[in-house]
Amino acid sequence: MWEYVIGGATIFGAIVGLFSxxxxxxxxxxxxxxxxxxxxxxxxxxxxxxxxxxVIRSIQxxxx
Numbered sequence: 883m884w885e886y887v888i889g890g891a892t893i894f895g896a897i898v899g900l901f902s903x904x905x906x907x908x909x910x911x912x913x914x915x916x917x918x919x920x921x922x923x924x925x926x927x928x929x930x931x932x933x934x935x936x937v938i939r940s941i942q943x944x945x946x
């Protein structure tokens with residue numbers, strides 16, 4: 883009887899182990915893609931911020 887229990891636990895462990903390896907790889911891909919998107923968004927925001935600063939400086943009266 884213990885052979886069935888140990889065999890079942892071994893198969894269950896193998897399935898869980900293989901799934902965790904697959905899931906880890908898939909999660910890593912998602913995280914890398916999200917990081918790339920975030921970098922693009924931050925670059926756009928930085929560019930817009932710089933443009934806004936330039937506009938504000940151009941319309942401010944100059945102190946003489």
